[in-house]
Structures are given as C-alpha cells and as structure tokens.
Amino acid sequence: xxxxxxxxxxxxxxxxxxxxxxxxxxxxxxxxxxxxxxxxxxxxxxxxxxxxxxxxxxxxxxxxxxxxxxxxxxxxxxxxxxxxxxxxxxxxxxxxxxxxxxxxxxxxxxxxxxxxxxxxxxxxxxxxxx
Amino acid sequence: xxxxxxxxxxxxxxxxxxxxxxxxxxxxxxxxxxxxxxxxxxxxxxxxxxxxxxxxxxxxxxxxxxxxxxxxxxxxxxxxxxxxxxxxxxxxxxxxxxxxxxxxxxxxxxxxxxxxxxxxxxxxxxxxxx
Numbered sequence: 001x002x003x004x005x006x007x008x009x010x011x012x013x014x015x016x017x018x019x020x021x022x023x024x025x026x027x028x029x030x031x032x033x034x035x036x037x038x039x040x041x042x043x044x045x046x047x048x049x050x051x052x053x054x055x056x057x058x059x060x061x062x063x064x065x066x067x068x069x070x071x072x073x074x075x076x077x078x079x080x081x082x083x084x085x086x087x088x089x090x091x092x093x094x095x096x097x098x099x100x101x102x103x104x105x106x107x108x109x110x111x112x113x114x115x116x117x118x119x120x121x122x123x124x125x126x127x128x129x130x
Numbered sequence: 131x132x133x134x135x136x137x138x139x140x141x142x143x144x145x146x147x148x149x150x151x152x153x154x155x156x157x158x159x160x161x162x163x164x165x166x167x168x169x170x171x172x173x174x175x176x177x178x179x180x181x182x183x184x185x186x187x188x189x190x191x192x193x194x195x196x197x198x199x200x201x202x203x204x205x206x207x208x209x210x211x212x213x214x215x216x217x218x219x220x221x222x223x224x225x226x227x228x229x230x231x232x233x234x235x236x237x238x239x240x241x242x243x244x245x246x247x248x249x250x251x252x253x254x255x256x257x258x259x260x
Binding site: 039040041072074075076077079080081082083098099100102121122123126 | 169170171202204205206207209210211212213228229230232251252253256
C-alpha cells in the first residue's frame with residue numbers, strides 16, 4: 001500500500017514538474033501502464049507513451065501551464081482526491097480553471113508510489129482570465 | 131445522457147434532504163441498484179436497502195448533519211465531481227470536514243437523472259470543531 005505522505009508528495013512533484021515544463025520529471029511519476037483521462041470525456045491515454053504525447057499537446061497549446069493544488073486533498077488507501085487550479089498562459093494572458101483530480105497509485109519498483117490511474121474533472125468552457 | 135442542469139439540481143436536493151433529515155426524499159434520488167462508498171475505504175453499499183441503512187447509521191451518529199456543496203462542481207457526461215463540507219453536530223457541537231464527491235448518474239424511469247454510483251472522499255480523522 002503506498003504511503004500517504006509519499007502520495008501527497010507526488011501531487012506536489014506533479015504540479016512542480018508541470019509548471020516548470022519538466023517533462024522527464026513529470027513522466028517519471030507515472031507507472032509504465034498508467035491510464036489518464038484529462039479532462040473527463042476525452043479519449044483515455046494508456047501507458048507512458050500516450051501520456052507523453054498528452055504532455056506535448058498540452059504544453060504546445062499554451063505559453064506555459066501552472067498547476068496549483070489547493071489545500072483539499074483526501075487520501076484513502078491507494079487513492080487520492082484533490083482540487084486545485086489549472087492556470088494556462090496563452091498569448092500572454094493567464095487563464096484559470098478549477099479542477100478536481102482523482103488518482104490511484106501503485107507501488108513502483110523501488111517501493112515509491114507511482115500514478116496508476118488519473119481522472120481529471122475540469123471544464124474547458126469554464127476557463128476565464130485569471 | 132442525463133441533463134447537466136438536472137444533475138446539478140440533484141446535488142442541491144441531496145444536500146437539502148440530508149440537512150433536513152428527509153430520508154424518503156433523499157432515497158428517491160438514488161437508482162434502485164445504486165452503489166455507494168462513503169467514505170472511501172468502507173464497505174460498498176449496494177441498492178436502496180443498504181443505502182437506507184447507511185442513512186440510519188449516519189443520522190443516528192449525530193444530532194444532525196448538514197451537507198454544504200461548495201461552488202466547485204464539474205459535470206462531464208454522466209459524471210459529476212464536486213467538493214463541499216460535511217457539518218455534523220454531535221453533543222451540541224458542530225464539526226466540519228471537507229469532502230470531494232464523485233457521482234455517476236443514470237436516467238430514471240421518468241427520464242430524470244438518478245444517482246447510480248457515489249464515492250465520497252473525506253477523512254474522519256480530519257474532523258474539527260466548526
């Protein structure tokens with residue numbers, strides 16, 4: 001069973017890597033066979049290859065994207081639910097959307113938790129200038 | 131596919147019925163074969179009978195329980211993620227916990243959306259006086 005503090009640290013690392021455009025650091029947080037649905041309703045990405053393509057597409061759509069977890073993160077077993085903000089900057093303007101994320105973890109080869117499943121609830125239509 | 135405004139109205143009705151201790155009104159929001167995991171990590175309740183037992187146990191543990199949805203609710207397809215507060219009053223003292231809920235809806239017999247699956251992320255250890 002993944003450790004709660006380590007799971008929480010992965011959320012912070014995820015946000016830090018995404019915000020710093022550190023693709024390798026970000027990809028290292030995922031299990032090899034992880035799945036991602038971001039946002040809900042889009043096709044499921046399976047495995048680090050497709051998840052890496054998601055990174056390229058996402059980062060390509062914006063000058064930069066900040067992810068800012070809020071104070072609310074509930075860890076239960078191998079799952080965590082957290083809410084926060086996605087702040088893309090496009091054409092020099094920063095926008096903001098609220099997000100609720102559901103993650104499931106698995107133990108990585110060295111025992112540290114890796115993201116096995118990620119589902120992100122946010123609505124592109126709710127994006128507004130920050 | 132359930133209607134987004136109707137799904138959102140079910141969240142408000144759920145909170146209103148729970149806060150008003152209206153068991154019949156609350157039970158009517160669920161599909162017959164719905165499942166509930168509240169909080170995550172506890173045994174899954176299956177069907178309106180077991181969900182009704184959950185009601186009796188929950189309401190029996192407190193003088194009253196208010197559920198207060200926050201502003202954040204993201205509707206995607208037949209799913210909704212929302213966050214808010216659970217405020218039980220026990221022994222005359224009101225407590226508060228934050229919650230993230232994940233719901234999936236199904237179309238009811240009259241076309242109105244019913245809750246088919248509910249997963250509630252909250253941590254009993256995080257309860258504090260309001």
